[in-house]
Amino acid sequence: MSEETAxxxxxxxxxxSIPWFVNxxxxxxxxxxxxxxxxxxxRCRAECALQAKLHDAIREDDSMAFTSEASYRKLAYRIDSSxxxxxxxxxxxxxxxxxxxxxxxxxxxxxxxxWSWSSNREPSARxxxxxxxxxxxxxxxxxxxxxxxxxxxxxxxxxxGLLRGVGARVVDGPTERGVYTVQLNKAESASSGLxxxxxxxxxxxxxxVFVEADLPK
Amino acid sequence: MKRPTHxxxxxxxxxxALLERIKAHDRTAFKELYFVYxxxxxxxxxxxxxxxxxxEEIINDTFWIVWDRAKDFRNASxxxxxxxxxxxxxxxxxxxxxxxxxISEGPLDEMMxxxxxxxxxxxxxxxxxxxxxxxxxxxxxxxxxLAYHLGHSCEEIAxxxxxxxNTVKTRMHYARVKLKRLLPQLAGVSEEERP
Numbered sequence: 296m297s298e299e300t301a302x303x304x305x306x307x308x309x310x311x312s313i314p315w316f317v318n319x320x321x322x323x324x325x326x327x328x329x330x331x332x333x334x335x336x337x338r339c340r341a342e343c344a345l346q347a348k349l350h351d352a353i354r355e356d357d358s359m360a361f362t363s364e365a366s367y368r369k370l371a372y373r374i375d376s377s378x379x380x381x382x383x384x385x386x387x388x389x390x391x392x393x394x395x396x397x398x399x400x401x402x403x404x405x406x407x408x409x410w411s412w413s414s415n416r417e418p419s420a421r422x423x424x425x426x427x428x429x430x431x432x433x434x435x436x437x438x439x440x441x442x443x444x445x446x447x448x449x450x451x452x453x454x455x456g457l458l459r460g461v462g463a464r465v466v467d468g469p470t471e472r473g474v475y476t477v478q479l480n481k482a483e484s485a486s487s488g489l490x491x492x493x494x495x496x497x498x499x500x501x502x503x504v505f506v507e508a509d510l511p512k
Numbered sequence: 513m514k515r516p517t518h519x520x521x522x523x524x525x526x527x528x529a530l531l532e533r534i535k536a537h538d539r540t541a542f543k544e545l546y547f548v549y550x551x552x553x554x555x556x557x558x559x560x561x562x563x564x565x566x567x568e569e570i571i572n573d574t575f576w577i578v579w580d581r582a583k584d585f586r587n588a589s590x591x592x593x594x595x596x597x598x599x600x601x602x603x604x605x606x607x608x609x610x611x612x613x614x615i616s617e618g619p620l621d622e623m624m625x626x627x628x629x630x631x632x633x634x635x636x637x638x639x640x641x642x643x644x645x646x647x648x649x650x651x652x653x654x655x656x657x658l659a660y661h662l663g664h665s666c667e668e669i670a671x672x673x674x675x676x677x678n679t680v681k682t683r684m685h686y687a688r689v690k691l692k693r694l695l696p697q698l699a700g701v702s703e704e705e706r707p
Binding site: 311312314315318319320321345346349350352353354363366367369370371373374 | 539543546547550551554568571572575576579638641645656657659660661663664665666668681684685688691692695
């Protein structure tokens with residue numbers, strides 16, 4: 296940077312370079328030029344001393360303490376949880392398909408909610424995790440539900456084929472962690488359907504949703 | 513005065529080695545690079561945004577991009593310059609979303625009334641410095657932080673903020689002039705100096 300400006304005015308050039316002289320990032324040739332000028336220019340010497348103090352004060356300012364472990368955990372969680380969702384819903388077709396599926400289920404849930412309210416029942420929770428209790432809808436339908444996470448490499452066509460093959464349909468999801476809830480309509484073959492899902496290379500995780508009747512008393 | 517030196521060739525070699533492993537989605541290398549850069553990014557971005565919670569989001573956005581685009585790094589600049597450039601652009605984008613108001617350029621308030629006859633304590637100098645830096649326009653604060661805190665060369669800063677080298681020098685010049693006015697104790701002068 297010095298070659299062009301040095302022809303203009305050495306003092307001007309050195310004055311502009313002082314911040315990078317004090318932070319040690321000038322080339323040897325540039326630093327030599329600055330040092331030669333400093334010997335004969337009192338103003339630049341004073342400026343250099345001042346900028347060195349400012350540099351040291353800013354560099355040594357440790358008034359901010361930061362922890363990185365918690366921040367990294369957040370980022371790692373974001374990377375882990377985004378991969379399947381990005382690949383699976385990455386196409387317009389996938390988004391439309393899921394929107395249609397969820398819209399149908401929303402209508403069913405609204406109808407169920409109205410009936411539930413009129414029957415003085417507790418409304419079911421809508422936030423689900425892999426270990427959440429099943430909805431009342433599933434109990435009424437008497438069909439097995441499975442919470443499932445697909446691999447990031449799974450395509451929409453793959454997933455559709457897999458779900459049709461076991462007679463399953465998406466009834467909820469994806470959640471923020473990429474968890475879908477699917478319903479196996481053929482209750483009598485739900486167990487084998489779950490086995491197929493668990494064994495599928497498209498599936499990262501598949502766990503049945505237990506109903507109270509299934510739990511040991 | 514003794515010539516200051518700042519050798520960072522080994523640092524870039526280490527960063528390059530980590531980036532090569534990150535291209536193969538090596539999470540251990542990614543975590544190491546994250547920890548190497550977290551502190552300096554946190555400090556830099558907190559100075560820009562004045563909010564650590566926002567800075568933390570920008571850091572993770574930055575490293576999300578590093579994870580996703582490590583394969584696109586072509587070694588045209590140092591790894592640190594590449595990462596700081598991403599962080600700077602994400603920082604500007606976030607500031608625009610936050611509709612950050614103009615930086616106050618008024619006089620420092622009660623902190624500027626510190627008795628100049630008393631030797632300033634270290635903590636007080638830090639407070640002064642903090643307040644003075646906060647009153648610099650964003651583009652000047654960025655250049656000062658990149659040069660003095662993070663040790664970047666003029667050319668690297670030009671790459672990071674995507675502007676000509678002479679613009680970097682001009683911004684630095686105005687930052688120096690303003691800080692002399694805001695920090696008379698540190699400067700030991702009260703009038704603006706011109707070359």
